[in-house]
Amino acid sequence: MITWNYRVFREDDGDFIIREVFYDDDGAILGCTAHAVEPCGRSLEELTTSLADFQAALALPTLTLGDMPQPSMERPTAPRGCTLSSAEVRAKLGLHSEVASPKKAS
Structure with missing residues (x-):
């Protein structure tokens, strides 16, 4: 569960602001x-x-943006060899590959 609280940050220009900070388990x-928050x-x-x-x-200790984890610039890669065709999916699910045509009224 992600939790959060308010933390004081010292900005590059020397000003102090408050931001919401998010934490993992x-x-x-x-x-x-990204920006300062206000009481409301x-x-x-x-x-x-x-x-x-x-x-x-x-x-609490004062933070800077430099204390924040940097986002990964790596692009996630799709697993190789794990894709199935729609025909293979239908077969694995036991579905018929033919679509039944509607019956005509007599």
Whole structure:
């Protein structure tokens, strides 16, 4: 299950912003939002919770975009020799290869 929290980032220009950071099951960082996020809520209670979550981010180590894992530029390759023709699929599933023609009314 992917989890997330808010984290403080130091930008290249020296500014500090908050981003959402996403983690895998082992707690390793998967990535972050491209842009800063802001506190929000549909009620004052939700806004209060959002602000508390932002406040919690201040207690965690500051990150930079350089701390984020870089996406792999390798293109996935399709397995070789694992493709079947439609006739082979029909045969494996026990389907007839002929399509029955509709009967004419007498």
